[in-house]
Amino acid sequence: MTERGAPSLIDVAREAGVSTATAGRALGGYGKVSQRxxxxxxxxxxxxxYRTNGLARSMITGSTQTLGVLVSDVSNPFFATALRGITDVTQPAGFEVLLSNTGGDVDAERRAxxxxxxxxxxxxxxxxAxxxxxxxxxxxxxxxxPVVLLDRLASGVPNADSVTIDNEHAVAEAVGHLVELGHRRIGVITEAGGDLAHLRKGNRxxxxxxxxxxxxxxxxALADAGITADETLVGAARYDRESAYDAATGLLDLAEPPTALLCTDNVLASGAYRAAQDRGLRxxxxxxxxxxxxxxxxxLxxxxxTVVEQPTYDLGVRAGKQLLDRIDGxxxxxRHAQLQAKLVARDSTASPR
Amino acid sequence: MTERGAPSLIDVAREAGVSTATAGRALGGYGKVSQRxxxxxxxxxxxxxYRTNGLARSMITGSTQTLGVLVSDVSNPFFATALRGITDVTQPAGFEVLLSNTGGDVDAERRAxxxxxxxxxxxxxxxxAxxxxxxxxxxxxxxxxPVVLLDRLASGVPNADSVTIDNEHAVAEAVGHLVELGHRRIGVITEAGGDLAHLRKGNRxxxxxxxxxxxxxxxxALADAGITADETLVGAARYDRESAYDAATGLLDLAEPPTALLCTDNVLASGAYRAAQDRGLRxxxxxxxxxxxxxxxxxLxxxxxTVVEQPTYDLGVRAGKQLLDRIDGxxxxxRHAQLQAKLVARDSTASPR
DNA sequence: CTGAAAGCGCTTACAG
DNA sequence: CTGAAAGCGCTTACAG
Incomplete structure (x- = not known):
């Protein structure tokens, strides 16, 4: 705004010699107006x-043609890609995106x-968050x-639609792949180390x-394969490369180190990869x-x-579509959609020697 | 919106037994109101x-506390990172970001x-775009x-502020590094191949x-080093890894191949890196x-x-700050700010054998 | 097809 | 400090 006296519909109507109602109808593309x-x-x-004042219009129509998107970090490739999926499907439908970065903080999310x-x-x-x-x-x-949950569910929000990845299945495929290759001591690098105790009992x-x-x-997945889980092989890390590096190093230092390592995230994977390299492990x-x-x-x-490939872009597309559906439905x-991840086997996995 | 009969300020005023003016002042934090x-x-x-209707408020105050951000692709790490810089500085100042993806299309940019x-x-x-x-x-x-140009200038917009990288200098450092190591045949992988003729004459x-x-x-930079440029060593590519791969391969296939390759972008660099690997070049x-x-x-x-490191996050921060300054100034x-990139020497560069 | 009038939900002088 | 009234710029019945 700040514009000094931008012309309003009244000005246009006067200039055209018609009523503001007619001017509005002609410009807004609603109602009936003669060609003349x-x-x-x-x-x-x-x-x-003249530029329509969308604020005034929205106040009356009850629609802003704007969608809110709340993520913890837009610069994270995962969210950046999902966001692209969202805008790719909502922009053509005439919606703009209002973006908010919560930094993973619930209070910031509440404010947003x-x-x-x-x-x-x-x-x-x-x-x-x-x-x-x-x-x-x-x-x-x-x-x-309307609210659509992306990537994760939240408790106490029974009426929110959601679009998530079938993570359980994704990990099962990864572990299955390793088991098939003959691995029995399979370690994991995770940032959910704190939930370990919690996971043991609950099944929510x-x-x-x-x-x-x-x-x-x-x-x-280990249980399904008849392998007794060894909690020593759970490498807890924070969400950064260095921490994952340390966690991986810790596991590799074990008297009986794992022959395979599953990383539940790519940031963690990069740390583990580096740790393996630095140790000279082939x-x-x-x-x-x-x-x-x-x-x-x-x-590169x-x-x-070898990775579990999440359909990240598609996650955004689906969430966008779901929101559009909900808005006019x-x-x-x-509705809860779960997308399947896919194992892409490359050269970092093989049978243990 | 869509909410059926959300309470308005009138409802709140009635419930509190005061006028709407007083209710508005109390809730909006402006004017004088007794504690009672x-x-x-x-x-x-x-x-x-009650939730304030920001539309109505904005219509009167002339400020939406919203900033538009237009980039070609949010999922590109460069823009995603810059965007994070923007939100990190504008959100605390009370501004939200309305994001638009132009896909690099000027018409889309115009519409946006x-x-x-x-x-x-x-x-x-x-x-x-x-x-x-x-x-x-x-x-x-x-x-x-107010408009702030990010990462690139545009002609015909004399009154726009800008925040860009000093690309000329960045490349000069890179070339200088190679020259110092003893390279004379330095190739370049670029997506600006089409501008070659244009560049020869103009200096805009x-x-x-x-x-x-x-x-x-x-x-x-070559000229400064007293090296005669050889246009054979300009590998033109589109903006994708495969195309860069082909361009790099083309240069390496030359009878007199370059001993060093400068990639003007990281997507191109990944293609060239792969090409060198596949050729078995050490x-x-x-x-x-x-x-x-x-x-x-x-x-990894x-x-x-070895890379030229752009201060991408900072680019966003500076652009955000500049816009805030302009909004209240x-x-x-x-104002035109130019940030300096920095050469980070690693192990992919050395003297030619 | 057209227009006069009401109204969306706030904030802002203005007068008290 | 408080309130009645005007007004921001549109769209929407309503009547013609």
Whole structure:
């Protein structure tokens, strides 16, 4: 804004010699207008350099043609790619995206939701920072703002649609691949180390971060293969490369080190990969390694990294579509879509020697 | 929206037993209100679940507290990182970001600008798709929407601020590094091959894409080193890995191949790196390679890639700050900031054997 | 097809 | 400090 006296519809109407109602109809493409009026109004608008005030329009129509997207970090390739999927499907439908970076902080997420709500977005796609905290999301739905959960579920939000990856299955495939190759001592590098105790008892799928779901999947996949899980082989790391490096090193230092390592995320994978290299371990002969997500570097390193490829872009596309559907379909039974990840075997995995 | 009868300020005022003016002042934090009124209004608002209608507020105040950001591709790590820089500095200042993906298409960019303008954003940060087309940006500035150019300039937009990288200097450093090591036949992989003829004559810095500026920088750096440029060593590629792979292969197939290769972008660098690997060339002994941008993979591959590191995150931060300054400073002489890139020498460069 | 009038939900002088 | 009234710039019944 800040523009000093931008021409309004009243100005255009006066210039065209019609009523504001007619001018509005001609410019907005609604209602009936004669060709003659339409032309005169169009001319007048062009002459004056008229731009519709979307604020005023939205206030009346009840639609802003804007969607909120809340993620923890846009610069993370995962979210950046999903975001691209979202905009690719919503922009052609006439929606713009209002982006908010929560930094993984629930309070920031709460504030962002409030802002989105005040700005009257038509719907929101959110990757909840903390699956256990869903009250603010439920509230949004209550006041009529459709919510689609992306990548992870949240508890206490029964009416939110969701689009997630079948992480349990994804990890099962990865572990299955290693078992088939003959591995029995399979380690895991995870950022859900803190949920370990929690996982042992509960079986709540709702309200778990992907990392925790993957860790649980790791245990059940081992069980399915008849392998007794050894918690010594769980390398807990924070979400950064250095920490993963240390966790991997720790496992490799074991008296009986694992012959294979599963990383539940690509940031962790890069740390583990580096740790293996620095130790002079030859992959896959001396160590098999599996990562998550098919990023460029995984094909550039030697050996190329075997990965579980998530359909990240598609995740965004599906979430966008689901939100659009919900926006014009109105409230109703929540829909939950689960996309399948795919194992891409490359040269970092082989039979143990 | 869509919410059926959300409570308005009138409802809150009635519930609190005050006028809408007082209710508005209490909730909006402007004007004078007695503590007593403030409390009653706050209670009433909480009871009713009142949410301010930002649309109505913005219409009056003339500010939406929203910034537009237009880039060609959010999923590109470069833009994703810059975007994070933008939100990190503008969100704390109370601004939200309206994101638009132009796909590098000027028409899409024009449409996006129009939408941003109708939505009355307080300002716009844009990485112009085509530096030669700036009319729509100039128009936005004319109607009072501050514009900050990101990463590249555009012609015909004299009043836009800009934050860019000093690409000329960045390339000069890279070439200088190679020359110092003793290289004389230095090839370049570029996506600005089409601008070659254009570059030979003109010297317009304005309105050139970074890739073209870098290519020009390559030529002038060679000249500075007293090396006669050999256009045979210019490998033109499209903006994808495969094309860069082919371009690099073409140069390496030359009767007199280059001993060093400069890639003006990291996507191109990954293609060239792969090409060198596939040819069995040992880096840096048989070929020196330099990339752009310091992405994770550059330290994961062996040898680690020597790169020109752009301050991408900072680019976003600076652009965000500049826009905020402009928004509360009002129009004035355009400011142009140029950030310096830095050469990070790793193991992919050495003296030619 | 057209227009006069009401109204969306706020904030802002203005007067008290 | 408080309130009645005007007004931001549109769209929407309603009547013609």
């Amino acid at each position: 009026s339409r032309d005169r109004v169009a001319d007048a608008a062009a002459r004056l350099g 939701m409030a802002v989105m709500s005040e700005k009257r977005v038509d719907g929101v796609i959110v990757a909840p 903390l699956p256990s905290e869903g009250a603010h999301l439920a509230r949004a739905i209550d006041v009529g703002v 799928k709702r309200g778990l971060l992907p990392s925790a779901v993957r860790l649980r999947g790791y245990f059940s 992959m896959p002969r001396e160590l098999s390694l599996i990562g998550f997500d098919d990023e460029p570097w995984t094909t 390193v030697r050996p190329g990294l 109105g409230p109703g039974r929540a | 009124s403030r409390d009653r209004v706050a209670d009433a608002a909480a009871r009713l679940g 600008m129009a939408v941003m303008s109708e939505k009355r954003v307080d300002g716009v940060i844009v990485a112009p 085509l530096p030669s087309e700036g009319a729509h940006l100039a128009r936005a500035i004319d109607v009072g929407v 810095k304005r309105g050139l894409l970074p890739s073209a500026v870098r290519l020009r920088g390559y030529f002038s 880096m840096p002994r048989e070929l020196s390679l330099i990339g752009f941008d310091d992405e994770p993979w550059t330290t 591959v062996r040898p680690g890639l 009002g129009p004035g002489r355009a």
